[in-house]
Amino acid sequence: xxxxxxxxxxxxxxxxxxxxxxxxxxxxxxxxxxxxxxxxxxxxxxxxxxxxxxxxxxxxxxxxxxxxxxxxxxxxxxxxxxxxxxxxxxxxxxxxxxxxxxxxxxxxxxxxxxxxxxxxxxxxxxxxxxxxxxxxxxxxxxxxxxxxxxxxxxxxxxxxxxxxxxxxxxxxxxxxxxxxxxxxxxxxxxxxxxxxxxxxxxxxxxxxxxxxxxxxxxxxxxxxxxxxxxxxxxxxxxxxxxxxxxxxxxxxxxxxxxxxxxxxxxxx
Ligand SMILES: Cc1cc2nc3c(=O)[nH]c(=O)nc-3n(C[C@H](O)[C@H](O)[C@H](O)COP(=O)(O)OP(=O)(O)OC[C@H]3O[C@@H](n4cnc5c(N)ncnc54)[C@H](O)[C@@H]3O)c2cc1C
Ligand code: FES
Numbered sequence: 001x002x003x004x005x006x007x008x009x010x011x012x013x014x015x016x017x018x019x020x021x022x023x024x025x026x027x028x029x030x031x032x033x034x035x036x037x038x039x040x041x042x043x044x045x046x047x048x049x050x051x052x053x054x055x056x057x058x059x060x061x062x063x064x065x066x067x068x069x070x071x072x073x074x075x076x077x078x079x080x081x082x083x084x085x086x087x088x089x090x091x092x093x094x095x096x097x098x099x100x101x102x103x104x105x106x107x108x109x110x111x112x113x114x115x116x117x118x119x120x121x122x123x124x125x126x127x128x129x130x131x132x133x134x135x136x137x138x139x140x141x142x143x144x145x146x147x148x149x150x151x152x153x154x155x156x157x158x159x160x161x162x163x164x165x166x167x168x169x170x171x172x173x174x175x176x177x178x179x180x181x182x183x184x185x186x187x188x189x190x191x192x193x194x195x196x197x198x199x200x201x202x203x204x205x206x207x208x209x210x211x212x213x214x215x216x217x218x219x220x221x222x223x224x225x226x227x228x229x230x231x232x233x234x235x236x237x238x239x240x241x242x243x244x245x246x247x248x249x250x251x252x253x254x255x256x257x258x259x260x261x262x263x264x265x266x267x268x
Pocket of ligand 1: 068081082084085130231
């Protein structure tokens with residue numbers, strides 16, 4: 001396991017995937033360790049973005065956690081959904097903008113996410129973010145079940161084709177491609193049809209995660225992993241702001257014991 005590094009880097013490109021979602025690529029700092037699937041980094045914008053009130057960038061503003069979406073020898077990428085002040089800034093950055101990266105953070109081993117069984121990815125909204133890294137593991141088959149509230153929020157087809165050609169996209173209000181419904185309804189049908197063991201990897205809002213865990217608990221063939229979120233401070237296991245009681249009675253820190261956990265460990 002490599003220790004996390006803190007490095008200053010630059011934005012090399014940003015691609016808008018939908019209203020509110022941007023895929024950013026950062027120059028990979030020299031000697032940046034390979035992130036494992038499920039790991040994350042803290043990002044802090046150092047450059048001032050155009051049209052922003054003073055104070056939103058620079059020394060006074062906290063880093064925010066984002067999952068690694070993909071890596072190459074030269075770049076690291078992140079999928080960022082606008083949720084508030086900082087996440088909303090990334091879409092206004094131009095190539096060359098300075099960003100501080102701290103990472104890789106989170107549990108640094110891949111024994112949980114192994115490519116032996118077919119993989120079912122369940123993503124709600126920004127829950128697409130960790131899927132890029134996991135998708136590239138050597139799974140025999142990958143099915144993506146992807147849900148958004150509206151068609152406006154759906155990521156573009158070209159991007160989704162590159163992520164997972166075999167997929168079901170749904171929107172809650174039926175205004176987008178793929179029809180009306182929830183990814184958990186699609187999961188229920190996919191689990192019903194399972195003839196072999198499968199790994200389910202879920203990321204998204206709490207309701208989606210709870211339902212994935214419940215559905216998989218009813219199906220012994222489906223092992224469910226959840227990429228969990230909470231408010232983080234240090235990200236290094238020191239401040240305990242992310243600690244919680246697991247169902248086995250142990251205390252866990254999301255930032256170093258996760259963020260990916262077997263569903264049966266989590267209290268929903
Ligand atoms: C390990 C981890 C990985 C993450 N990966 C991604 C990712 O890859 N892409 C992505 O778009 N987002 C990701 N997030 C969520 C992202 O960190 C938050 O959306 C972001 O920090 C919000 O900052 P902000 O200043 O924009 O919003 P704020 O103004 O701080 O908050 C805006 C709203 O979002 C809520 N919120 C903020 N942080 C969180 C959180 N951690 N969990 C739940 N609700 C929150 C607040 O309650 C508020 O309602 C991740 C979070 C964690 C803990
Ligand atoms: S954020 Fe500090 S211990 Fe996890």
